[in-house]
Amino acid sequence: MARAKSIGKSVSFLVLLVLAFVFLFPFFWMFLTTVKSDGELFLFPPSWVPQQWMWSNYLKTLQAVPFLRFTINSLIISVTNVLAIFFSCSLAAYALARYSFRGKTLVFNAIVASMIIPIHIIILPQYLLFNSIKWLDTFLPLIVPSLLGYSLGTFLLRQFFLTIPRDLDDAAMMDGAGSLKILLKVYIPLSAGAFITIGLFMFVFQWNDLLRPVIFLSSRNKMPLPVGLINMMGQYTVQFNLLMCGALLSIVPVMILFLIAQRYYIEGIAMTAIKG
Amino acid sequence: MVRKKYEAWLFLGPSLLGLVFMIYGPVAAVFGLGFTHYDVLRPAEWAGLSNYISIFSNPLFWKVLWNTVYFALGTGVVGIFFSLILAMLINVDIPLQGIFRTIFFLPVVVSMVAASFIWRWMLNSHFGVFNYLLQTVGISGPLWLDDPRWTMFGIIIMTLWKMVGYNMIIFLAGLKNIPREFYQAAQIDGAGWSTRLFRITLPLLSPTTFFVIIVSLINAFLVFEQTYVITNGGPANATLTFALHIFNNAFLYFKMGYASALAFLFFIIILLVTMIQIGLQKRWVYYD
Numbered sequence: 001m002a003r004a005k006s007i008g009k010s011v012s013f014l015v016l017l018v019l020a021f022v023f024l025f026p027f028f029w030m031f032l033t034t035v036k037s038d039g040e041l042f043l044f045p046p047s048w049v050p051q052q053w054m055w056s057n058y059l060k061t062l063q064a065v066p067f068l069r070f071t072i073n074s075l076i077i078s079v080t081n082v083l084a085i086f087f088s089c090s091l092a093a094y095a096l097a098r099y100s101f102r103g104k105t106l107v108f109n110a111i112v113a114s115m116i117i118p119i120h121i122i123i124l125p126q127y128l129l130f131n132s133i134k135w136l137d138t139f140l141p142l143i144v145p146s147l148l149g150y151s152l153g154t155f156l157l158r159q160f161f162l163t164i165p166r167d168l169d170d171a172a173m174m175d176g177a178g179s180l181k182i183l184l185k186v187y188i189p190l191s192a193g194a195f196i197t198i199g200l201f202m203f204v205f206q207w208n209d210l211l212r213p214v215i216f217l218s219s220r221n222k223m224p225l226p227v228g229l230i231n232m233m234g235q236y237t238v239q240f241n242l243l244m245c246g247a248l249l250s251i252v253p254v255m256i257l258f259l260i261a262q263r264y265y266i267e268g269i270a271m272t273a274i275k276g
Numbered sequence: 277m278v279r280k281k282y283e284a285w286l287f288l289g290p291s292l293l294g295l296v297f298m299i300y301g302p303v304a305a306v307f308g309l310g311f312t313h314y315d316v317l318r319p320a321e322w323a324g325l326s327n328y329i330s331i332f333s334n335p336l337f338w339k340v341l342w343n344t345v346y347f348a349l350g351t352g353v354v355g356i357f358f359s360l361i362l363a364m365l366i367n368v369d370i371p372l373q374g375i376f377r378t379i380f381f382l383p384v385v386v387s388m389v390a391a392s393f394i395w396r397w398m399l400n401s402h403f404g405v406f407n408y409l410l411q412t413v414g415i416s417g418p419l420w421l422d423d424p425r426w427t428m429f430g431i432i433i434m435t436l437w438k439m440v441g442y443n444m445i446i447f448l449a450g451l452k453n454i455p456r457e458f459y460q461a462a463q464i465d466g467a468g469w470s471t472r473l474f475r476i477t478l479p480l481l482s483p484t485t486f487f488v489i490i491v492s493l494i495n496a497f498l499v500f501e502q503t504y505v506i507t508n509g510g511p512a513n514a515t516l517t518f519a520l521h522i523f524n525n526a527f528l529y530f531k532m533g534y535a536s537a538l539a540f541l542f543f544i545i546i547l548l549v550t551m552i553q554i555g556l557q558k559r560w561v562y563y564d
Contacts, residue, residue, distance in 0.1 A: 012365040013372075019362070020379045026394045026437065027382070029405055033397060042403050045411075088294070091287040099284035107288060114299045116550065118498050120519045121539045122302035124526050125309065129297070131316065148294025179283055208387035210501050215527055226389040230505065233393070240397045247390035258385045262378060265385075269442065270449030273487050 033244040034058065041240055054241065061245035064236065069221055070228030071250075077142050077213070077224050078206040082199045084146035085153050089198065092149060093157035094183045098169070108158075114151045119211065127215055141216040146202070153198040156271065160194040161187055197268035200261055207254050225250040303543070310537035315530045327537035336513065337521075337538075343428060344518040348496035350432040351439065356488055359440045363447035364477075377448070381441035388438065392505035395434040396421070399506075421507060424514035431502050431515055439495075443488050450484030451477070482561045490553050497546055518542050 033041070035053045061067060096108055130141040164187060172182045188195070210226040217223055220231060229246050236242050258265060285292075310327055314320035331337050366376055383391060398406045399420040407417035420430040458476050467475070478485075500519035503509060509516035509524070522542065526535035 009368055009370055012368050013370045016362075016365050016370070016372075016376050020376055023379050023383065023437065023441075026391075026398060029398060030394045044403050045408050046403065046405050088290045091289075092291040095284040095287035099279050099281065099287075101281045101284045104284075107292070110295055110300070111291065114295060116494070116546075117299055117303060117543070118494070118546065120498050120500060120522065121306060121543045122299060124522070124532065124536055124539055125302035125305035126298065127526070128305070128316070128532070129302075145294060145298045147290060148298055149291035154291060179279055204385055208385075208389070210387070210389050210504075211523075215523075226387050229389050229393065233505075240400075243393050244397065247393040251386045251390045254385055254387070255382070258382075259378070262381075266377075266381065266445050269445050273446040273449060273484065 030244045030248055033241055034248055036241050038239065038241065057241050058245050058249070061242045061249070064242060065228060065232045065246070066221060067228070067246065067249065070223055070225045071253075073139075073222060073228075074207055074224040074250075077139060078203045080139075080143050081146045081206045082202045084143055085150040085198065085202050086195060088147055088149045089153035089157050090183065090188060090195075092154045093161050094187060096154070096158045097161035111149075111151045111154055115155070123211065123215060130216060136216055137218050137222060139222070142206075142212055150198075150202065152272065153202070156198055156268075157191065157194055160191045164190055193264065196261065196264045197271070200257070200265050201268060203257070204254055204265075306536045306539050306543070308536075309533055310540045312533040312536075314532040314536075316532060317530075320533065323533055327534045328541075330534070331537055331541065336516075339513055340516050340518055340521045343514070343516055344497060344499070346428055347432060347435075347499055347517060348493055350429070351435045351496045351499075352489070352493050354432075355436055355440055355443060355492055356485070358436065359443035359488070360447050360481075360485070362440065362444045363451055366444070367448060367451045377445075380444055383438045384441045386438070388501035389505055391434065391438050392502050395430070395437075395502075396506045399430045399434070422511055424512045427507055427511060427514045431506060434506070435496075435499070435502060439492070443492060446488055447481070447484060450481050453484075454480045479562045483563060486553070486557050486561045490550060493549060493553070494546055497542075497549070 032048070032050070034057055035050050035055060036047070036057075037050075037052055037054050040047060040051055092111070096104065096111075126141070126145075127136075130136050135141050135144075168186050168190075169182055172186055177185060207224075208226060209224075210230070213224050213227045214230065217227065220228075223231060229243075229250060232246050233243060309320070311323055311325070312320040313323045313327075362380055366373055366380075398404050401407070401419035401422045404420065406420065410417040418426040420426050454477065458480070459472060462472050462476060498519050499517050500523065503515045503517045503520050504523070507515045509520050518538075519542070522535050522538045525531045525538060
């Protein structure tokens with residue numbers, strides 16, 4: 001029995017090892033392509049060791065398009081969105097977790113139901129709205145919606161706030177703290193983990209998002225990375241070495257962030273599945 | 277403690293504005309705009325059902341629908357099996373467990389645009405490494421991105437690589453929730469691996485499986501970025517998917533009324549698929 005078990009383990013280990021190489025291969029190939037010369041790109045069969053390591057491709061990429069500008073735009077959009085949902089979600093979650101008022105169930109259900117409405121469907125009227133108030137080609141359409149709530153974040157925070165003992169409120173109340181102060185001094189610090197999780201979700205989502213910025217922005221100097229990369233592709237259609245440099249540079253920050261904080265990210269996903 | 281009710285409405289204020297102006301208002305607007313002709317420059321004109329009539333009578337719409345269903349079934353069915361198997365392999369007590377999990381999850385956090393760049397290059401018909409690797413095992417690969425019969429298949433492979441890790445994490449969480457005692461009891465009764473799989477693991481995992489099926493089918497229906505970046509719907513509309521079709525009509529041709537009608541239909545289809553799933557769940561999902 002024990003023997004069969006250890007054979008089973010070895011087999012699954014080997015299968016996973018092979019699959020791990022398969023999953024990593026596209027990243028390896030992306031990197032290898034970044035250091036190939038223009039001519040070497042189009043060798044078939046492809047070369048596995050670059051004839052000449054063209055590190056200068058990276059520099060070329062930074063000069064070919066305003067890559068740093070794209071990165072800064074991505075950073076501005078992602079960070080402000082995270083701060084915006086911290087504001088809107090913590091207030092809404094607090095109201096839903098700790099107040100009783102008429103219509104609460106209705107509001108809660110409306111928030112939960114809104115999670116299944118895909119952005120692909122409602123982005124069209126959003127575009128018309130932003131067009132009519134002259135917000136197109138600014139960051140406002142990418143940031144203001146987050147100031148006005150993020151349903152998944154509100155939902156997760158509410159679940160978290162509900163687990164905080166009410167005694168803590170009463171104690172803070174005795175000390176003369178008002179409602180808002182209790183939120184700031186008791187609820188938010190106690191839910192740091194939940195905030196990290198929803199903040200990470202939002203950051204990664206905004207960093208990677210294409211649909212909204214590609215529709216709402218048009219000037220090149222306002223583009224975040226994914227739109228910038230598409231713009232670059234229009235110009236350097238077949239220069240895959242430069243395109244891969246751009247793609248690689250664009251994913252490094254989010255990969256590092258993920259490797260540092262993957263516990264929160266992965267737990268967050270598991271949490272959405274179990275609580276949703 | 278007693279809290280003042282008006283504070284709750286104050287705190288909910290931003291979210292309520294968002295629900296009205298960013299979500300439910302737009303849903304209503306999409307429904308209304310579907311009955312108009314509107315090109316943004318001139319005021320909208322009432323069009324009755326003409327948008328819907330021209331959608332249904334356009335063969336391209338049916339092609340788009342089929343492309344989307346093909347993609348959804350391809351990534352959905354294969355993806356669910358594959359991610360479940362991955363989760364079960366990792367769930368065994370083996371070395372490097374955490375590292376495997378990270379590796380399979382890594383493509384999930386990468387942007388779809390960057391991933392599309394990689395695969396656009398790997399699947400290149402003439403210089404792509406994918407066909408070279410197939411060649412080394414004796415398969416002569418198709419012209420992935422130039423042959424309409426194969427392009428969607430290539431995009432499905434790419435999407436599986438990108439998304440399998442996500443479902444794997446959810447399955448792993450579900451597997452961890454199954455009490456170990458069940459397996460120990462089964463072992464004492466002499467149950468083999470297949471009994472354990474079909475009598476314990478799969479039934480107890482069914483709520484998780486249900487969640488994964490719903491979420492992955494919805495997400496698959498919404499496919500946009502891969503088909504936009506890798507092939508832009510081509511060749512010969514072979515990868516023109518529903519969301520991309522809406523996008524083109526709205527923001528390329530500025531046929532806002534037509535695009536709204538499409539978007540509303542799309543919403544109804546997604547809602548129906550979800551409802552059917554929820555209706556079927558009683559037959560096979562086991563809640564304790």
